[in-house]
Amino acid sequence: MNAPADGRLRQQADQLPFSNSFAALPPVFHTRLQPTPVPAPYLVGASANAAALIGLDADALARQEAVDAFSGNAILPGSEPLAAVYSGHQFGVWAGQLGDGRAILLGDVPARDPWPPARLELQLKGAGMTPYSRMGDGRAVLRSSIREYLCSEAMAALGIPTSRALCVTGSDMPVMRETVETAAIVTRMAPSFIRFGSFEHWFYNERNEELKLLADHVIDRFYPALRDEAQPYRALLSEVTRRTADLMAQWQAVGFMHGVMNTDNMSILGLTIDYGPFGFMEAFDARHICNHSDHQGRYSYQMQPRIGQWNCFALAQALLPLVGEVEDAQAAVESYKPTYDAKFNQLLHAKLGLLDTQPDDDKLFEAMFGLMQNNHVDFTLFFRQLGNLKLENPQADEPLRDLFIDRPAFDAWALQYRSRLRQENSRDEDRKARMHSVNPKYVLRNYLAQVAIEKAQNKDFSELARLLSILEKPFDEQPENEQYADLPPDWASTLEVSCSS
Incomplete structure (x- = not known):
């Protein structure tokens, strides 16, 4: 050794x-x-x-x-x-x-x-x-x-x-x-690598003994504290639901789209698994579909939270012979939406550098996403640039404003945002540090991966190594790698990923 x-x-x-x-x-x-x-x-x-x-x-x-x-x-x-x-x-x-x-x-x-x-x-x-x-x-x-x-x-x-x-x-x-x-x-x-579909397999084959063996294996190995619960299988369903809701909120907050959220691709531990036709949001479109094979848009960005919940209901159905009562299973899964909403709200406050919660914050967030949608603003660049906003110096907003086609609309929203920041006496440098610690500068854009892939196909693995080292520090400035944070080139719009990816 x-x-x-x-x-x-x-x-x-x-x-x-x-x-x-x-x-x-x-x-x-x-x-x-x-x-x-x-x-x-x-x-x-x-x-x-x-x-x-x-x-x-x-x-x-x-x-x-x-x-x-x-x-x-x-x-x-x-x-x-x-x-x-x-x-x-x-x-x-x-x-x-x-x-x-x-x-x-x-x-x-x-x-x-x-x-x-x-x-x-x-x-x-x-x-x-x-x-x-x-x-x-x-x-x-x-x-x-x-x-x-x-x-x-x-x-x-x-x-x-x-x-x-x-x-x-x-x-x-x-x-x-x-x-x-x-x-x-x-x-x-x-x-x-146990997944929701691992439990569905035994439920739909009416093999309740194997279903119980698998559930006991998961509880004993990964959720031992649940063994002391009055209803450990209901507690398992509730905990998996909570983790899944948290995961969906984290995906949405960073603009990640999985592409194939089938129940056989959902982790019983609340992990992101089975990367295939994934993508990180670039020009914001809530309806964006990253998977070229997804013709109906079932797994679009805006659908991911709902599909996460749908998958939890599918798991609840599979665990029903162990949970016992339909009402108990429904109660465990119905915690999904409030859990997701609370987590996503928390993450949005952090992304905007807000320290407390105000009654009208949801209106500020809704207006922000509407503005991003109408202008197809780059998701990652917007939140990163927003951290550079100066509370008392709107003239410094130019790099941020340049992301928008309708700049007066951005100015109107920024006025609301500044007003909200003043309510909590926000300080520019402190806020910037907080925001840059949660809003990455570098994400795995499809074109960056494609460049590394094409070089690797010619046995040149240097770009793969360099890209990995950049992505391992996504929140750092890395001035020597500034070009990896740029808007994607025009040719990147032709890239497509499908289930074969």
Whole structure:
């Protein structure tokens, strides 16, 4: 083992002390299998921050032994690879059995500070076919793997609950999507990859014994305090509802759109998982659909909070045999909206630098979003620039005003905003520091990811590494990287992401 400057031991990949909590569930919950090797794998990128969470030496990830292990070409000692079964609603329609069609769970390892859970599961996404692949090939491509890798780490840096991405490995093996691409595997980490659809699977198959086993596993491993509740399964539903509502508020506040909020993509721990056709809002449009496959706009930006609630009701239906009474299940889920509203309100106050709450604040927020909608103002730039506003110097607003087509309309809103700030004797520098600590300067815009992807497709991984380092410090000024905070170029408007992304 290596001893870094912080005094903690860092281990090699083959020294990870695997346990296999999910594998201990009965065989009906999963299928044991080996990943399918890829030819000549190579390292595309590795996250030192994610590696530190499990005490792994990030530099060692470049060694061929680690590359082989995280490509599925070699099995790490103590791991018991498996693919889990689950079902789900996809675009609001019951899809029946799904499962890990291209993800293989290796097992779980001890976590280090600052991650709160005791253990983290490691999962290879794109490691080959499983019994749940249906018509798929079990593979992921370099393009989608890089997007998940970057966004997982970017969301973590933004303080939003998420799975993490340890590394991406690639291979020149061809994979057919819309065109021929090359294979890649992303190593994901989370306390658990159990999802709402994991419970739906047993409910719709009328397997209440397995439903209870799964619920007990989740409570005992992740929510042990709920075991002392009078109704632990209702308490589980209530806690998952609360976490989901909080997560939706955090997505909305940073302008993140998941793109595929199917129940099989919803974490039982309230994490952001399964990054596919995601996007960060640029020119603000509450109706924006980031997923080119979402023809009805079910998962648009403005629909995300409602779909989060819909998914919680789907989970409540699945847990009903354990909760017992319909009224109890409804009561647990009905906490969703007040929880979401309170969290989003709190986040909006922070984004605008407001220290207290006034009765008319909702009108100020509504007018702000209406103004952003009418002018299609860049979401990230608006909130970041708003932090530079000078209370007694409207002439300093020019960079902010320039984001608007209708500048007089902005001036009218800014007048209201300044009046509101004066009510609490707001101080410019203090407010700016607070606002810049919650309004990022750098987010993973699609065009930034695309530039890194195109270079990586030519075996140049320098831009991927640079972009990751920028996204790991989203609230810092980083003057040397100023161009990464600019408005997207014109060509970026042609980019589309779909379920194959």
